[in-house]
Amino acid sequence: MITTRNHSLTGVSTMSELNLQMDPHRRYNPLTGEWVLVSPRRTDRPWQGQIEETPLLAEPEFDPQCYLCPGNTRASGDRNPHYTGTFVFDNDFAALRPDTPEASFNEAGLLVADTEPGVCRVVCFSPRHDLTVSRMSIEQIRLVVNAWVAQFEDLGAKSFINWVQIFENRGALMGASNPHPHGQIWANSSPPNESRKEDAAQREYYAAHQSCLLCDYLALELKSRERVVSENEGFYALVPFWAVWPFETMLVSKQHATGLDGLNELEKTALADILKRVTAGYDSLFQVSFPYTMGFHQRPTDGGTHPEWHLHAHFYPPLLRSATIRKFMVGYEMLGMPQRDITAEAAASKLREVMY
Ligand SMILES: [Zn+2]
Ligand SMILES: [Zn+2]
Numbered sequence: 001m002i003t004t005r006n007h008s009l010t011g012v013s014t015m016s017e018l019n020l021q022m023d024p025h026r027r028y029n030p031l032t033g034e035w036v037l038v039s040p041r042r043t044d045r046p047w048q049g050q051i052e053e054t055p056l057l058a059e060p061e062f063d064p065q066c067y068l069c070p071g072n073t074r075a076s077g078d079r080n081p082h083y084t085g086t087f088v089f090d091n092d093f094a095a096l097r098p099d100t101p102e103a104s105f106n107e108a109g110l111l112v113a114d115t116e117p118g119v120c121r122v123v124c125f126s127p128r129h130d131l132t133v134s135r136m137s138i139e140q141i142r143l144v145v146n147a148w149v150a151q152f153e154d155l156g157a158k159s160f161i162n163w164v165q166i167f168e169n170r171g172a173l174m175g176a177s178n179p180h181p182h183g184q185i186w187a188n189s190s191p192p193n194e195s196r197k198e199d200a201a202q203r204e205y206y207a208a209h210q211s212c213l214l215c216d217y218l219a220l221e222l223k224s225r226e227r228v229v230s231e232n233e234g235f236y237a238l239v240p241f242w243a244v245w246p247f248e249t250m251l252v253s254k255q256h257a258t259g260l261d262g263l264n265e266l267e268k269t270a271l272a273d274i275l276k277r278v279t280a281g282y283d284s285l286f287q288v289s290f291p292y293t294m295g296f297h298q299r300p301t302d303g304g305t306h307p308e309w310h311l312h313a314h315f316y317p318p319l320l321r322s323a324t325i326r327k328f329m330v331g332y333e334m335l336g337m338p339q340r341d342i343t344a345e346a347a348a349s350k351l352r353e354v355m356y
């Protein structure tokens with residue numbers, strides 16, 4: 001039972017049951033140690049905010065101007081091969097470079113900076129300019145999974161790479177500059193903020209319980225299945241209890257794997273399958289090519305075995321109530337904490353109708 005404290009004037013606290021679908025409350029994210037404010041029953045308020053344009057996508061199969069299409073020349077002058085599956089190359093405008101020399105800057109512990117060596121790569125998911133993950137076949141997505149596994153192994157093996165961040169920005173709403181289906185990999189020496197929070201939380205939980213945080217969390221979710229939206233042999237897709245974005249989901253491997261390289265062949269196919277289910281479900285939710293940022297979190301590649309780390313992926317989609325109304329993270333959310341109106345359970349029930 002979830003309880004909350006009611007402080008009476010006498011200073012005696014009484015406990016009463018929290019109604020997750022009615023009471024404004026905050027929820028804890030054990031992966032990051034952060035909180036999200038949940039305000040159910042607030043979605044009825046009239047909307048006078050920004051309405052997004054939804055240009056109907058009629059992309060060609062091949063775009064001679066696209067720097068990701070097969071055979072085209074990129075800004076660097078390099079020409080893409082006539083690839084038929086996936087194609088990986090070093091980003092021509094990389095935010096991180098492997099040859100960055102080691103140096104640091106420190107003034108009184110307040111002005112602090114370090115150089116950051118790393119590698120940025122682009123992964124083209126398909127030669128077809130007009131496809132999205134949601135419209136690719138499971139066999140085609142499986143090739144993308146293979147590429148991700150190979151990249152995690154290749155980049156993770158480099159001595160100066162301790163974190164490999166695989167991600168995809170889908171749609172102009174999320175800042176994707178090119179509709180050609182592709183993702184990015186940024187791999188660097190110092191684990192970034194989000195990974196550091198999740199790393200610390202999983203390590204502390206493992207030390208305290210001698211078990212994995214996400215394995216134990218999955219067991220709880222499977223008791224009610226209230227937030228589980230899809231499932232196959234290898235993966236669960238669920239709306240996490242602490243979701244921030246309206247239709248945020250998380251993919252979690254059923255088997256305790258610390259990274260993509262820990263999946264067997266069946267599980268890699270299962271990952272392709274659940275990616276298809278989730279992205280296709282998103283598309284049908286608001287009848288639009290659904291925008292999102294997605295990415296994998298897996299163990300740091302610092303040489304340790306990291307039994308506390310459990311492979312998962314986050315989907316962060318910005319759409320709120322329709323194809324044209326998006327969620328903004330502004331005001332209280334920038335200054336205080338994130339807030340959501342529709343509960344994780346209500347979002348999961350909507351997603352279950354479109355994800356199979
Ligand atoms: Zn293209
Ligand atoms: Zn686990």
Ligand SMILES: [Zn+2]
Nearest residue numbers: 198297312314
């Ligand atoms: Zn994570």
